[in-house]
Amino acid sequence: MTSAAPGAASAAPDEPTLRRILRATEVDTRMLGMIFALALIWVGFNVYTQIQSGEGLFLTPRNLWNLSVQTSSIAIMGTGMVLIIVMRHIDLSVGSIIGFVSTIIGVAQVRILPEYLGLDSPAIWILAVVLALVVGAAIGALHGSLVAYLGIPAFIVTLGAQLFWRGAAWWVTAGQTIAPLDPRFSLMGGGPHGSIGATWSWVLALLACVGIVFSLYSGRQRRARFRFPQRPMWAEYLIAAVGCFVVLGATLIVNAYPWPERVAARWAEANNVAVPAGGLFISTGWAIPVLIALVVGFAMTFLARRTRFGRYVYAIGGNPEAAELAGINTKRITVMVFALMGMLAAIAACIDSARLDSATNVLGQLDELYTIAAAVIGGTSLAGGVGTIYGALIGALVIQSLQSGMILLGFDSAFQQMVVGVVLVGAVGLDTFYRRRTAKG
Template identity: 50%
Template sequence: MTDANAAAAPSRSRNFIKTLEIDTRLLGMVGAFVVVCIVFNVMTDGRFLTPRNIFNLTIQTVSVAIMATGMVFVIVTRHIDLSVGSLLATCSAMMAMTQTSFLPAMGLDFGNPLIAPVAILVGLLTGAVIGGFQGWLVGYLSIPAFIVTLGGLLVWRNVAWYLTNGQTIGPLDETYQLFGGIGGTLGTTGSWILAVIGVVVTCIAVWSARRARIRHEFPVKPVWAEIALMAVGAVLILGFVAVLNAYEVPSRVLDRQFEAAGQSMPEGYSEGYGVPYSVLLLIAVAVVMTVVARKTRLGRYIFATGGNPDAAELSGINTRLLTVKVFAIMGVLCALAGLVASARLSFHSNDIGTLDELRVIAAAVIGGTALAGGVGTIYGAILGALIMQSLQSGMAMVGVDAPFQNIIVGGVLVLAVLVDIIYRRKTGAT
């Protein structure tokens, strides 16, 4: 009887997961992330899971996570982009020089409200043009993406150096710096409003998906399973916002703010940071990229081409132009990542984005994107970026040397590919 109960327990667990239609790969990534957090929290005597460290971990993840969403499309179409870190540096250099040199020469003084928008637009155009050019070399001239982007890794890193004459450029515009994280947040009230909106949108999305499946006569989960997913989503959103709100602004900073306003800070007054603007940018990118992947013709073409390039071309898909579009999207996302990275530093430095190509590819692969093409998710790539940053942050906190950190990251990348291969063999996935 005991053996029968023991055998039935795993079966019930599998049936429960099947009923909820939970991606087992996603479940494994979440489990790995939880294990990483617990291990480092124990090793740091509870400092890893403090609101302050979680806040810092969040803003440090954003730039890599933004690029990882684009890397999903690149890898899904059976290509690779080794130039993302160098392209980030070039876009960052262009935005920095626009703010500190080009626009002031045109009469726009430092502090002008047009400086940040124009600089960001220049960065986005730079990323789109360079990314599209690399995609043209791959798609129309049939040069392997590995070679094109390996060359890009060397070219664009040094283009960024020449743009700035090897100098650190800063300080950057104050409005521009708001996208860096700690300097620009919603505050506690705005964050709670965002959390409520997020919960409502999550519930509507789950229920709308259920109604759509019913309308098309597809099988649906039990109502209790839908409610359980809504509840889990609500708890995660509210918990995340609560943790970020718990990280309080230092009293000396608040005191300076009150002094600037000609007031004295009330005794016992405190204020939380809340959700950073950079995280809002990541959320916006994730939503747009998910919609593109699931709801648009471009997304269908990307996954169809990755699944079988020859069949896709025979069906009428212009795979060459599609390659240009995918690399142009990657370039735009590199520019957004450059915005976040340089804004967080408040200046452009020559080493910005160094080794980000490793982190971005690792994030996409850990997140379940198959190097064979045709398979990948946006949310998986973001979770993969969070796992990678958690590893690096945790190792830094326990005193692991930077070279050994890179050794660990490289090992994790190889392990992730091995796990992907084993998973696909066992599940029969292609």
């Protein structure tokens, strides 16, 4: 037996290369499976559109950029749904919360705030976002209180809330669509002006690479301080190289997607810029809603893995009785998790409303099912105690990739929902099989 590094787990000399790499890098094999499935979906849709139309339509900068924007709201809510399911609960109300919060901030922006602040006040969009977060957190805390202190099952509470808040959303606007919203607020929805452009995209990409390297270095220092086994140096270099490759490659793709020709022409006219004969190429870069989703993902990962609150959530999900005997205030943690879920739904409501530049009571329909599907496909166990934030982000991307690909192929919405349903059941089946196999092992 040999050791690749001091304190590292030893491996047999005849161990297969792939298994040795996975062991040394400590990569989650279930995550690799999701990434492999995602790659198959992307390549499959691209090949099919190539055969059907003579041109691969899926793996293009335009479609991938749009895919990232469309995924953002479900990805944001998926990170919160992971903690809900880890604690052995469920939240069926997030879609209705989106609709209700959307109408509240729409009415505030169009009918209330301009009367006191003026039509062009920059404070309108800020107050709208703050209002959304407060309302979302309050709704979530109410749900959590009913579950924690009255002992009503979360399924019943959130099912009733789904009906209540959807009706309340219609009541606020009497079924009307509120539009247009504040122009600054609309930037949260993406689009040519709701993106940061090529230069800032590359700056963020380089900062992200520096962050990856620093994270690996600090993790190695932390392991040494507590005398935990270390990864081999070649594994650290491999993780850093792959991480930076993904970040830089994704940035290259979003920068390859230009502004629409008419939008670029209007910008050139407004800024007295001459348009070349071949047209004006202005890189879109990273969209603001995608950056919000990434920030939320990193923040939720830190919350789940590096804080006492996150450890309590997983402890409660693993064994609620033992967690309570250990002195954990399970009721307070339950309220906090549901309040956090409500706040994330409010962020999704802001993004969806901004993307449509309008507020409507039907916004967010079926999003609760897609959010749950994203968490489960990402490896969150319905039995509780198991789940990862990055898994939910990948799961959301899988769900949206399926929908986007089927739209490109001309499938109707009913068939899209059928496919998502089959994938969800299959993911739960795989999770059940995996847990049984692990228990036997």
